[in-house]
Amino acid sequence: MTVEAVLFDWGGTLTPWNDLAPADAWRSFAAAHDGADADALHVAEAARWAAVRDTARAFTLDHVLADAGHAASPAALAAYRAFWEPVSVTHPDAAPVLRELRGRGLKLGVLSSTAWPAAWHEAWLHRDGLLELFDGCVWSSELEWTKPHPSAFTAVMAAVGVEDPGRCVFVGDRPHDDIAGAKRAGMRAVLVPHSAIPAVQQVPTDVEPDAVLHRLADLPELIADW
Secondary structure: OOOOEEEEOOEOOOEOOOOOOHHHHHHHHHHOOOOOOHHHHHHHHHHHHHHHHHHOEOOOHHHHHHHOOOOOOHHHHHHHHHHHHHHOOOOOOHHHHHHHHHHOOOEEEEEEOOOOOHHHHHHHHHHOOOHHHOOEEEEHHHOOEOOOOHHHHHHHHHHHOOOOHHHEEEEEOOHHHHHHHHHHOOOEEEEOOOOOOOHHHOOOOOOOOOEEOOOHHHHHHHOOOO
16 A cells, blocks of 8 residues: 655654653753752653553643642743753754655654643754654644554644555654554554663553664665555
8 A cells, every 4th residue: 555644753763862861851940940849840740651651641741830739930941941952953864864755745744742842842843944844743742642542643644634544654763652553543663763761661562563774764765665
């Protein structure tokens, strides 16, 4: 069946994996927010991610702040965002790959499990010259459910204007969230195993990818005859 759309995970796939500690990000937040408890914020976020692992229930930074008993602070959120800015840069292979796929007439999309606002992600993609290459971007901070829930994959299909999951290829770094989720939604799936996913975030799965890719640059050739 002819491929009509290629859909990508963001963190660890379009961007390189990073080893920055979320607790340090909340310390940056607290340094700009008098009275904020960085440890409580870190614990609240970890609990939300545990719920994602167990139930795929999406969440936002506002949920984390509320759980920790804090109000939003523009200055503190700016400090938090600045902490993550250095690891928001897309992989050098991403732009050439996206341009080649787009040149073939394929639709392109992003589906990311994230608590961060869509505006942050899209500003970073725009900065890197990639935003205009996508037909649609879906961030779980704007959804009720995130990967591997089927509705998340349905949402990104709708965003790029594709109805048949069998005509979609999903590219991601997480066997459970990305590969199992995409396959169960009816898509083909390519694993990019570059990320040192923490043990607490790993979920056993018996679903196999359609292909394993060690260089993002090899994706156009891999799917040329799919």
